[in-house]
Amino acid sequence: MVERSSVHEQGLKIIYVIEKLGKLDVVMDNDLSIDLILQSLLSSFDQFIMNFNMSKLDMMVNELVNMLVIAESTMKKDKTVLVASTCKAHKGKMGKKKKKSSSSKGKQVPKSSGGIKKKANIKEDKYFYYG
Template identity: 40%
Template sequence: MSEGSTVGAHVIKIMGYIQTLEKLGFPLKDELATDVILQSLPDSFNQFVLNFNMNEINKTPPQLLSMLRTAEINLKNVGPKPVLMVRKGKKKCKSVAKSKGDGKTKTDGKEALRPKKGIKKDGKCFHCGKNGHWKRNCPIHLQEVKKAKTSEASTSEASKEKA
């Protein structure tokens, strides 16, 4: 079938060929006849063929003809497919927010991260419970971490020497 011709005339022509095969002693089952009709359709009916096969619709050739006529009407109503145009280049479009004069202006990202009141210097340490420092700055905690690292290093070296 050529693109732009009516699907009705094409399917009736294919059904005539199928009837001629039956007269010659080579009858085709409805499923095979349906497949022959669907395979002879142009690319514009690809979506219809896909849906037909995915839903496993079992129709006789005359029923398929009526479905194809309906699909052809729907294809004509859709119109041409949209075309995506791509430009070559490095320039990117950036949207710029403009101030509307309401007194609110967008701030820089660095300003938004600054605390409003400042950081409290006097905090209670979760490790030793004393005021004036936090756990990450606690001298007792830092000594324990240092000892743990040295003991891990010595035990790993001893296990390597045994092996």
């Protein structure tokens, strides 16, 4: 499998080769076909392969390809979220100062985006978690 190619295309190529071998009277059972598909995948699918082998699922080759397509779409979504969260954290460090009201001096105010509580104090401004 090539780095930027789709797992669906790869699965269809392997199924085509297996069917072609069947026409040449080469007998391959379902387990061997599944192992052939799993061995042709990139290293980014290692976690999927390990989970598949540990759960010992009994399925056909086309069902495996469908599961791989779902796993691939999930991996793409995870990468997108990681980039978004990295950018969001970077913006927080750029430092937009919030206005503090005089009524919140010395009180704990929950921070809405980060989940870390901050003590609002003019003299000393510390995060509780980091000190």
